[in-house]
Amino acid sequence: MSFDVNDYLLENSKPYPFCPGCSHSQVLDALGKALPMVGVAPNRVALVTDIGCIGISDKHFGMHTFHGLHGRSVTYACGLKLANPDLTVVVLVGDGGLGIGGHHFLHAARRNVDITVLVCNNFNFGMTGGQHSVTTPHLALTATTSEGNFEYPLDIAGLVDVAQGNFAARVMFYDPRLPEIIAEAIRSPGFSALDIWEMCTAYYAKRNKVSRTVLEEQLKERNLSTGIVVKRERKGYVEQYRQSIEVLQGKPLPEGTPLAAEFPRPDYRRRSVLIAGRAGQKVRSTSMILGRAGVLSDLYVTQRDDYPVTVMTGHSTAEMVFQPDPINALTVDAPDYVLITAEEGRDVIRERLKGLPETSTVYALEELLPLDTRARVEPIPASAVDIQKKKTQIVLACVAWLAARTGVVSLAALRRAAQFEERQAIADENLATLAEVEPKLGGL
């Protein structure tokens, strides 16, 4: 099936709403001519616009239209293309929108998302009264550069090039090749952009001399040329995405890990534990083993973790509650048991240690003593938790000590809980650690 310009450009919607002499009209006409050259059906095309004079164009078109926030049209275009890869997505944006949405433009080009961006570049903000934009030529006069623009203009096609987008062209609005170049941009897979040099008669042309000769001189001064200036054959984003996720497709979603009550429930009303160690010591993952052991023992458990933004440095704490029924409070003023496995953990809970009552017990590696607390303190002898292989297993060894001393969970439950790891190697290492320390806990 073939289409003609009237299938895309609604003749009865004219005249265009632009100022007398504005070149946006030529660009819209050119887009209307380009689409039948591509041959894509109007209902397979989405035209995305945002704020600026060119943004009020969508009512003239018979394709799907999407009108959004200033500068964000590229993000909507990407969303449409990714959600429905069968769509041909074209963006109409001004140099204002290109500036504020530059980040999106850059990354759509880098990702090579299969969209076509037509930048209607008239060197200033028309809609808001002729302020300078990111493409305003050096020394040009605008409402905000009354002494001449001291900034230098951005080259849009060059930006596509450094971002490794597939296609970019620079073209004058009066160039008879414009419809054909737009069509080629749309046909080209991956990201395409056109830098269309335009004429703002209302503002820019009133303050600056603009003519074909002047535009072409500026081109020469900046050492730029018209026509297609970037053309590469990189795969488009949609195809790259499809290939990268192929191995995942159809795989089942994780079901979760049911933990049956395999062990008798310990006989207590509630126990709270605070584990305080160093980031990188595996405090969180080891506490999860302790938590799973609780669930395997028919208990409800909560585990509230705390650590700084960085990893492998600073403190890491886990605050845990164990009880036979669902738990409300994630934190208690005075934990029944505190386990300290590193200096960093000890220091971060210093104030809490001071406030602990005599009824609480603190288990700490002996090297970390003395502690400023009224709670009962039991040192954990280095020999008892001397894990030959790895320092990262020290917390698990200490948790085994805690379990043996307090009965918060049984060692059997801890051993079973240590097996529920995504990676078998980690489960094996955990079990080896427990096997190594358990004989030393025999007398407890």
Added chain:
Amino acid sequence: MAREYIDGTEAIVRGALHAGCDFFAGYPITPSSGVLVRMMRELPKIGGMAVQGEDEIASIGMCIAASMAGRRVLTATSGPGISLYSENLGLAIMGEVPLVIINVQRLGPATGGATTGAEGDVQFVQWVTSGGLPMVVLSPTDVATSYWLTTVAFRLAEKLRIPVILNTSKDLVQTMETVDVAAWRKVAVEPRTSYQGGAPYVPYRFAGLGDVPEFLPVGADFQVRFTTSMHDEHGNLTKKPAKVDRTFRHFQEKVLAARDELVMVDRDLQEGATTLVVASGVSARSSRAAVGRVRAGGGKVSMLTVYSVWPVPEQAIREAAVGMKRVVVPEMNLGLYRREIERLLPGLEVVGVNRVDGEVLTPDEIVRIGRLEGGAA
């Protein structure tokens, strides 16, 4: 009973997948990044798509467009990211875009404390965008309600064609707990009411102010117009006062028309009590523990947990306060939701229990500062 040991992040992801979510875009930010990581891994398995945007603005922009292309869409961020979502959330209201947003609150303002818990966004998420239209916001208290309310958020978003925020916090998404997965509540998410007629499709036509326009995706067999600007029923820009007024009021009325479905509270009222505790989020958990302690000590106290924080379940709060003399409002901010309680219950003594140091409120301090009788430790 099949129990598991998981965190709120996992519950949110499962809730979204069970609600039929098939598109996600987001940007890494602590403490919400877990949702991004999981969605990137899981969605391709079921033919969905997940993208890490170049920033929050791009992420929500992609989500909005994907939703209008017919996808069921989720994004997740934390307070600073919600600030960047602000303008596009207005767009989602204006364009009538179904969209679920997870906000994992952390201590603010600004970058604040990335791994520090807080409930400081409670008012912010309601009036998050320009123009004077509030958001619908739900607030879970634990892993199970994180799952349930994620499905509810999708149901409301799809049904009413609105953005819905699930306002959770660091201490809920990262806390592991025992859950009875089989007992989890969930709601069904119905497909959007779609337009069945022929061309031309009038994208923003609604008969009554409270009706939701029939949906067709961008990419349908005939033209669909979407716009963020004030528009007429055809999706064309308009300044005509009568049309503007009608469209504007419609945004509010369609939400109010669903007001019964928007009330989600848990009433734990005790006969003879003259003190009511009103709380949401992680603070509701500590409050429940405090209430349990008061009752165990022979005291009397009532408790209302608010899940649907915005719009405020005004009637439910007024009803729970019948016969009360005092209301205690514990929260991890300087008293943000307390303002609503004071507004609704003039004449009652309203006491705030507040913490802004990143620590979760303890039952002890709720009893002590809230002066709950019978709750001595």
